[in-house]
Structures are given as structure tokens and as C-alpha cells.
Amino acid sequence: MDNPHYMRRIRSFVLRQGHLSTGQERALTEFGPQFVIPYAPQTLDLDAAFGRAAPRILEIGFGMGQATAEIAAGAPDTDFIGCEVHTPGVGSLLKLVGEMNLDNIRIVQHDVVDVLEHMIQPGALDGAHVFFPDPWHKKRHNKRRLIQPAFVKLLVSRIKQGGYLHLATDWEDYAIQMLEVLSAEPALQNTATDYAERPDYRPLTKFEQRGIRLGHGVWDLVFKVR
Numbered sequence: 001m002d003n004p005h006y007m008r009r010i011r012s013f014v015l016r017q018g019h020l021s022t023g024q025e026r027a028l029t030e031f032g033p034q035f036v037i038p039y040a041p042q043t044l045d046l047d048a049a050f051g052r053a054a055p056r057i058l059e060i061g062f063g064m065g066q067a068t069a070e071i072a073a074g075a076p077d078t079d080f081i082g083c084e085v086h087t088p089g090v091g092s093l094l095k096l097v098g099e100m101n102l103d104n105i106r107i108v109q110h111d112v113v114d115v116l117e118h119m120i121q122p123g124a125l126d127g128a129h130v131f132f133p134d135p136w137h138k139k140r141h142n143k144r145r146l147i148q149p150a151f152v153k154l155l156v157s158r159i160k161q162g163g164y165l166h167l168a169t170d171w172e173d174y175a176i177q178m179l180e181v182l183s184a185e186p187a188l189q190n191t192a193t194d195y196a197e198r199p200d201y202r203p204l205t206k207f208e209q210r211g212i213r214l215g216h217g218v219w220d221l222v223f224k225v226r
């Protein structure tokens with residue numbers, strides 16, 4: 001049954017109210033109109049949205065946006081589409097956009113599954129980042145994990161040939177699932193034997209630095225689209 005009203009999709013997030021700081025609220029008002037693209041089930045004209053033609057990377061579930069802002073600041077000739085469902089995160093990234101004077105970020109506040117299905121055209125992206133997606137570590141919640149065969153197939157169809165998909169996680173069991181799912185997707189080719197070295201453009205988060213000090217692992221996966 002294809003009618004969305006009857007489809008009950010298992011989502012990879014639970015919408016929480018979440019506290020908005022004054023700074024986030026101000027950033028939403030001040031920068032939202034310029035940098036947030038409202039979700040609509042129709043093709044998004046990316047050249048119009050960014051006012052130029054440039055390589056485009058999708059940042060999925062950017063959280064508070066620190067990594068996205070840092071990556072975008074380091075790559076001014078690339079455009080970044082950030083997708084996140086939580087309002088405080090959107091406010092936080094907008095605050096960084098203002099503070100760092102970034103012009104190469106646009107935000108869609110909506111479930112990335114719908115955004116990929118309806119707004120992003122096949123082959124429109126040069127790459128996608130999924131950094132530390134919610135691990136849903138309880139067995140009965142594993143089905144909520146974003147990285148599953150159908151989602152990866154959809155995501156990869158939106159990335160052009162020669163583009164890449166970069167995932168990172170600090171949850172070993174999810175890393176194993178990621179490696180299995182990506183390796184089984186015929187349109188993807190691993191750039192490493194299994195896990196990859198962290199590419200320089202992905203900044204080490206504070207949380208990650210602490211984890212490394214405590215001996216916890218972080219796994220990066222970098223695959224190319226055939």
C-alpha cells in the first residue's frame with residue numbers, strides 16, 4: 001500500500017520538545033528565513049537554494065551542528081545541506097552559521113527519509129555524511145537504526161557516480177551492521193579493507209576525544225558510489 005496515510009514507517013528518531021536557549025531562539029528568528037528551507041514534497045532546486053552551482057554534501061542528523069559548521073568553514077567551495085529534526089539543533093547550527101559567517105549551509109528540518117525521497121533528485125549529491133547516528137542500542141530498538149539496506153539504497157541513488165558516503169559511529173555493534181549493509185549494496189565500493197582512517201575533514205568532537213582517552217573506539221566507513 002503506497003498511500004502515505006496508511007503507511008506506518010518506523011522512524012529513526014523520537015521527537016522530543018527539547019529546551020531552546022535564548023541564543024538558539026534568536027538565531028532561528030534572525031537566520032532561519034535565510035538558511036532554513038521549508039520541507040515540501042517536491043524537488044528542491046539546489047542551484048537556486050545556494051545561489052550557485054557547487055559540489056553538494058548532505059549532512060544527515062547534524063545534532064547541534066558543530067561538526068557541520070566546522071566542515072563547511074573548511075570547504076567554502078562546497079555546499080552543505082543539513083538535515084535534522086530537532087529544533088534546538090537547528091537553532092544551534094544557525095547560531096554557528098551567524099557567528100562563523102557561513103554562506104554554504106542550508107537546513108531542512110524534517111525526516112531525512114522524506115527529504116531524500118521527495119526533495120533531492122537522483123544523482124544530485126556529491127556525498128553524504130552520517131556521523132554518530134542514534135545507535136538504538138537495545139535489541140528491541142535496533143529496527144529504528146537509520147543504516148539499513150532500504151535507506152542506504154535510497155541515499156546512494158541520490159549520490160552521483162564517483163561520489164561518496166561517509167559514516168561514523170562509536171558503537172561497535174552498529175559499526176558491524178554498517179559495514180555489513182554498505183558492503184552488501186552493489187552500488188557501493190569500500191575505499192578501505194573494512195573500516196577507514198578518519199578523513200581529516202571530520203573534526204574530532206570533545207565527546208570523541210574523551211572516548212578515545214577512555215579507550216573507546218570510533219569507526220569510520222568511507223564508500224564510493226560506482
Ligand SMILES: C[S@@+](CC[C@H](N)C(=O)[O-])C[C@H]1O[C@@H](n2cnc3c(N)ncnc32)[C@H](O)[C@@H]1O
Binds near residue numbers: 012064089110132133
Ligand atoms: C546522536 S545525534 C548525532 C549528531 C551529530 N551528527 C554528531 O556527530 O554529533 C543523531 C541525530 O540524528 C537526528 N536524526 C535521527 N534520525 C533522523 C532522521 N530520520 N532525519 C533527520 N535527522 C535525524 C537526531 O535528531 C539526532 O540529533
